[in-house]
Amino acid sequence: MFRRYLSSTARNWNSAVTTTNDIVIIGGGPAGLSLASAIKTSPILKDLKCTLIEGNKLIDSLESYYNNPPEYIDKRVVSITPTSMDFLKKIGGWDYVKHDRIETYDNIHTYDSISGAKMEFDSPELATMIENINIQSMLYQNIKRANNESTENELILLDNTKVIKIEEDPHSEWPILELSNGNKIKTRLLIGCDGYNSPVRKFAQIESRGWSYNRWGNVATCKYRDNEIRLSTGWQRFLTTGTLALLPLPNNWCSLVWSVPPEISNILNKLNDEQFKFMINAAAKLSEGELKYLYQIADNDSDKLIDEIKWRLEIFNNKPTNNSEDYPLEIEFIVPNSRAKFPLKLSNADSYIEDRIALVGDAAHTTNPLAGQGLNMGQADVKSLVETLEKSYMRGLDIGSKIALEPYWSDRYLPNHVMLGIVDKIHKIYSTDFTPIVWARSFGVNVLNNVPFIKDFMVQQISHKD
Ligand SMILES: Cc1cc2nc3c(=O)[nH]c(=O)nc-3n(C[C@H](O)[C@H](O)[C@H](O)COP(=O)(O)OP(=O)(O)OC[C@H]3O[C@@H](n4cnc5c(N)ncnc54)[C@H](O)[C@@H]3O)c2cc1C
Incomplete structure (x- = not known):
């Protein structure tokens, strides 16, 4: 039975010991927070032990934005498609948007x-x-609400905490993360929502191909x-x-x-x-x-x-x-x-999965913003990965195994590859x-x-x- 694979917290979170998680997400950008919110609101995955780690001081700025929004609209704004908006509504984030x-x-x-x-x-x-921070803030509020309704594990959000090292546990072959606060976390599944320079992608030795647009x-x-x-x-x-x-x-x-x-x-x-x-x-x-x-x-x-x-x-x-x-x-x-x-660049990872690893959003692919698709592609990744995890969990598979993650990769690689190609061609046709x-x-x-x-x-x- 699958549940026996699931972990429980070994000791107190604050002590410098290794705790064990089912899922660790690195990155509190739009992709990471969407994924955390989708997991926490999934009837199937919500009780898994899940931690999101963000290197920047995020929580204070998201609380401040939500409670006392700044006078002017932020410089980081994205165009989101109706499909992305429907997904944000489905996972409950839209309830907290600053309309x-x-x-x-x-x-x-x-x-x-x-x-x-x-x-x-x-x-x-x-x-x-919509401002990137409006998306992040609504998702954070939604995670807080879902945590308050939790009967089992709350989703832990660690901000101002960098992942400084990732290595493989020689016994279980699960990734172990070393954090800037001195703690260590071992996880069944490590999800890199950690942007273009993704430490998770580097740990998994997944090549990312592409070029700078100069x-x-x-x-x-x-x-x-x-x-x-x-x-x-x-x-x-x-x-x-x-x-x-x-x-x-x-x-x-x-x-x-x-x-x-x-x-x-x-x-x-x-x-x-x-x-x-x-x-x-x-x-x-x-x-x-x-x-x-x-x-x-x-x-x-x-x-x-x-x-x-x-x-x-x-x-x-x-x-x-x-x-x-x-x-x-x-x-x-x-x-x-x-x-x-x-800087504008195109990149696509050779794979979005490895044993115990998944890549989502800019960690997996980046595109020229001329068609406004980068974040939208990340939302589609999140939706697909959550559906994949739900199905594998229901079937009793080990959710961190490559075989369980395979449908996510086969669902997302081609559409992303096609979109990157189209945007690249538009850029080239108009640059002459x-x-x-x-x-x-x-x-x-x-x-x-x-x-x-x-x-x-x-x-x-x-x-x-x-
Ligand atoms: C000028 C511009 C305009 C754009 N316009 C659009 C648009 O209109 N529509 C659209 O869909 N997309 C647009 N995009 C793309 C969109 O902004 C990105 O695709 C999206 O923000 C990526 O989100 P993400 O969560 O995947 O990555 P990121 O936002 O890069 O988040 C990664 C997070 O990981 C954290 N992290 C990294 N390493 C570590 C570590 N070691 N430890 C802890 N945390 C770590 C970082 O601090 C960061 O918060 C635009 C991009 C640009 C540059």
Whole structure:
């Protein structure tokens, strides 16, 4: 009978001894907290002895966000699909979401900086913009609620605690984790939700393949120029240097993700918020040639930058051929200290499982954010892994064994691989100004934009709607 495989706590948690768990999750990011919440709310898995370990000081910031949310929306914001939202609702997290800080939007307008070719994706509730910390905070509150209702094991959440070493127990072959607080934990199943540099993946000696895009994703929280119309449109301009995305937040706020090569990122980082704001407005409208010139001004003579941009935008806005509705409103304010940059890369682990190991979210795969899919892929991993664990548990299998984990790997590897490939191709197709490719992509986009059933299919893929 399976239960005899299940562990019990050997001794007091705080003493420097080895305790034994059924499941240990490393990482309190969106993937780790979703997994913990899904396990704790699963009627089948909820009583397993489970610990989540996070290296950063997470709990205080999640409590503070929940009880006293900051004035401005955070710089780390993601677009989640209806499928991810349904999953968060199913595992109970959505009960604790800060509704006034999310924005559901119905369309994305994309446009090409060279040919001007446009594509519009419209569908009711296409996706929802939400702060990463809003997701983490709701999941944490949900875990607390589930713990309060627990009759057996509570899920233990250790924050401000780094996993500094993982080794294999020579007798049981189970992983033993050494923590920064001096304690050790042995576990039947170790799940790495520990991000791109995953220590769990390294311990399991699973190769991760991919490449850097040689791009930085520059993010900021911005406010559009005041306008009565409620905006729930996402804008994405494909520049040959990378994409400029302005995604809607409540009350005319928006989230910027601007991918640029390192040399441009360095120039942008030297600008103050006012200059940076003008550069965003320029990048949303002006030609590639003008932008190249403006980067030079920004680098060498930044005092002149704002006047240069104002002058060029005035000419652009007054051209009768330019319809203001074809472009996002101009940015009027950038939230202080909301600017940050992240390296963009593609990676996919050769396997998401090993004996006693599973990888989830960015620990397993990372993608270019241009299609807003990274976190959504992680949510799909969590759903699949929990279903796999439930089935193996019901069948009396050892949930840490590779054979029990196999369905998770076979369910998730191919869809993730396909999505990584699609996003990579989009990045490559739009990163060139080579005329035949510009012509082909513009022709293709114009055709697609006018063929409803193909567009419907693409919307379905973006939003994962059934
Ligand atoms: C600019 C940008 C925009 C994006 N936009 C979108 C979007 O619109 N939609 C979307 O779906 N995705 C988007 N993504 C991707 C998304 O942000 C990530 O896929 C997601 O946050 C990954 O979550 P995770 O929990 O897997 O990993 P992480 O958030 O990286 O969490 C890993 C956690 O593990 C912890 N950890 C690591 N090592 C240890 C250790 N040794 N001990 C203890 N703890 C440890 C870390 O502290 C961290 O908290 C975007 C990404 C970027 C960079």
